Amino acid sequence: MTERLPLLQRVVRSFETLKFQVGLAGLLLLLIGMSASVLVLIHKAQSATLSERQHAEVSEAVRTASLLAHRMVQHQRALTALAKDVQPATLHPEELSKFLQTHLRLQTNFSSFFMVDTGGNLLGTVDKTGFRRPEVNVQDRDYFTKALRLGQPQVSAPLISRVSKEPVVILAQPLMEQGRVWAVMGAVLRLQSQNLLEGVAESVGGEDGVLVVVSDAKGLILAHPDSKLVGSSIRLEPRLRNGFEAWQQAGQPLEPAGLHLRDAKELLGAAGVPAQDWMVWRARETRAVLAPLAAAQHQAVIWTLSIAAVLATVLTALIWWLLQPLSQLRQRASHLFDGAIDVNQDWPHSRGEVAQLQQVLQRVARERANFEASNAFILGRLQSVMEAAPIGIAFSRRRRFELVSVAFCKLFGHTAEQLLGQPTRLIYAFEGDFDALSPQVREAFEAGRHYQGDWQMLRADGSTFWGRLSGQPVDPQDHDAGAIWTVSDISEEVSSRLALEWSAKHDNLTGLANRREFMQRLETVYAMRSRAKPAALIAFDLDRFKEINDSQGHAAGDAMLKAVADVAAAAIRAGDLLARLGGDEFAVLLERCHGDGAERVAHDLLQAIQTLSMEWQGQRLSVGASVGVAALSEDMGSAADWLMRADLASYAAKRAGRGTVRNSQTPAEHGRESSEKHQ
CATH class of the missing domain: 3.30.450.20 (PAS domain)
Structure with missing residues (x-):
């Protein structure tokens, strides 16, 4: 075989x-x-x-x-x-x-x-x-x-x-x-x-x-x-x-x-x-x-059929003889870009159209040789520049690395030999990132702009980092000419930005959502009230919290607030939004929840807070809560009105003796409660 x-x-x-x-x-x-x-x-x-x-x-x-x-x-x-x-x-x-x-x-x-x-x-x-x-x-x-x-x-x-x-x-x-x-x-x-x-x-x-x-x-x-x-x-x-x-x-x-x-x-x-x-x-x-x-x-x-067979034999022999120079030309053309062979040697003797084709191929071979020589000269100079650059620089063509700087190799933990000739997708942490990057780069280059973007990169040891990738085509009119890329490590910058973004939305003490984040979410749910599922709001503030602050100090008060945040988060559903609005005031946004369900959650929340006992400097500290519930309804004029009704219901619970749950009341009753609260 x-x-x-x-x-x-x-x-x-x-x-x-x-x-x-x-x-x-x-x-x-x-x-x-x-x-x-x-x-x-x-x-x-x-x-x-x-x-x-x-x-x-x-x-x-x-x-x-x-x-x-x-x-x-x-x-x-x-x-x-x-x-x-x-x-x-x-x-x-x-x-x-x-x-x-x-x-x-x-x-x-x-x-x-x-x-x-x-x-x-x-x-x-x-x-x-x-x-x-x-x-x-x-x-x-x-x-x-x-x-x-x-x-x-x-x-x-x-x-x-x-x-x-x-x-x-x-x-x-x-x-x-x-x-x-x-x-x-x-x-x-x-x-x-x-x-x-x-x-x-x-x-x-x-x-x-x-x-x-x-x-x-x-x-x-x-x-x-x-x-x-x-x-x-x-x-x-x-x-x-x-x-x-x-x-x-x-x-x-x-x-x-x-x-x-x-x-x-x-x-x-x-x-x-x-x-x-x-x-x-x-x-x-x-x-x-x-x-x-x-x-x-x-x-x-x-x-x-007999005559056709005879004529086919004659025709085949004639075509083979006529196209013999073309076969020789094909064999020579297969070594057209072989640098070891002189571009002017080993060409067959031909006539007619085959000779014209041979002349074209010879001209292409000479131009290609000149181009390769020029390209090698330019790449040599570029390599010198890249060796002195403090940031990672690479030259790629047809999505493969052809030149990499020392800083680039150091950044990714590879040697130059390990990178040259390899696909450029090698340095990206996620396969989907590379697929998403390609159209963005093509759009920028076709518009005559350089590309810049932040992506998670992959080192040789498997660790990842955030890198800022910038690229510029060598020739905007010729995609095969390649592109020059720079990469810098911006992991600290990204971490700082993420931390800043987190702080803007969360309470630094408890880690819960802050009032600003809570109100934005509340506005969104309120705006979709005609299409969304039922929603409800729970507002509560702590009973006897001021006594702990006054008697044990602010450190004890802060510890109690953290403990309340933990037990409250455990008492609600995973998708519900728990926020500290300020001081000892908290609120919970329950989406896709009717008023009856919200009231059950409020009782669970109250029980969790009432059973909380915190040890502080040899003493057992505890607090209570007054909880108000307000289900979203069409008569509410705004998200602030919705929150106000939950807040007034919480105030009603406090007036009723604390440690209890109250539902929101009619607008008229809210008016009276609001007056009493302000008095």
């Missing part, structure tokens, strides 16, 4: 070469052109063959119809000549039997003869079985009534014989004397035992895919290779069904000159039989007509 792998790789790579792709494109175009030509020629040949065969079918149908009409005329003439030998005395049974049997042997084209009187009574009939006188009356037959009325020969429509019970066509000849019809003689053509097309059409049995059928104008079959279908509707013949329907839609023309009828699988031709109201139908299978062309098409495909 290891021996075959290089060969397999070479084969796979050869498919990606320009030679193979050009050769394949040429082969495909060649195959498409040859295939298209063959298909067009075959299509034209098929169309011409089908058109010629279609005309032939129509012509044959016309010929068959003409011969059939001629035969029927001969039958009528023979019957007319026979009628001249009939005398009224011939109607005597013995004479009639002798007469009919004699002429039946002479007229072999007919199945039988018969004679009827003017009342339609059958006087006698003779066929191959002999003479008979069945009791049959044909007075209602159309051919009989017309022969009596008009005194002219008639040909019946297909009908069922009342003697043989078979489908027949009858030729009726009136017997005249002094302009009067005194009897009617008839000749019978049995359609099932006698084929009307015998001797008329060249094929009547469906040989070679040809079907010939005779029908009347109503579509009743008079002649068919399958005698079982005689007398049936032509719709029962699937090969003629579509043609017959098309003929009906065209108005059922009995056209002796012939008709073309369309069908997807058959070549159909039809022609009317003159004077008979009959139609001759011919159908030839399209598949049988096109069979020779299909074989020729198969042979043409084989020849096309």
